[in-house]
Amino acid sequence: MAxxxxxxxxRSGSTEAVARALAERLGGDAAPILTSASYGGAGGFIRGVWDSLRRRAPAIQTDADPAAYRLVVVAGPIWAGKPAAPLRSFLRRYGPRAKSIAAVCVSGSGGAYPAAFAEIEDLAGSRLAARLCLSQAEALSGEAGPILDEFVRELRGTQVAAA
Known part of the structure; x- marks a missing residue:
């Protein structure tokens, strides 16, 4: 175990691609956050926006125990300017148990979303070691590689991801 x-x-696979690439660069374990809530298709997109606006936290499942790691990097989409509902569920349940947390968000626009990152910190109960927001276009193209490399350097500079 790393x-x-x-x-x-x-929801769409773009955040998963970023997370897997980041896990590889960091030499870390990779674990999806699963939910029984259906966010697929147009109806799921609308449900996701509604759940984010209402700050709902659907039931989730993950195979990893964040308390067992020195650093937990959470990644998820931004829906309606807020962290996706399943990410909110994870942070409520596991955030306070994590030793150190960094966050990566993927959005349609790739904006900075300071309020979303502030909410992630509130849910986690601690300041983020690092934060990154990518556009979906960056996530799905080769453009994310150098950005992820810089994020890894930032994490290593904070000593939380030192090899």
Whole structure:
């Protein structure tokens, strides 16, 4: 078992691609956040936006125990300017148990979303070691590689991801 966990929720697959690439760069374990709530298709997109606006936290499942890791990197989409509902569920349940947390968000626009990251910190009960927001276009193209490399350097600079 590695001492870094990269965990994610991905509705469309773009966040999963980023999370897996990041886990590989960090030499960390990778674990998806699963939910029985259906967010697929157009109806699921609308449900996701509604759940985020209402700050709902659907039931989730993950195989990893964040307390067992020195660093947990959470990744998820931004829905209506807020963290995706399954990411909110993960942070409520496991965030306070994590030793150190960093966050990666993927959005349609790739904006900075300071309020979303502030909410992630509130849910986790601690300040983030690092944060990154990518556009979906960056996530799905080769553009994310150098950005992820810089994020890994930032994490290593904070000493939470030192090899």
């Amino acid at each position: 001492d870094i966990l990269v965990t994610w929720y991905s």
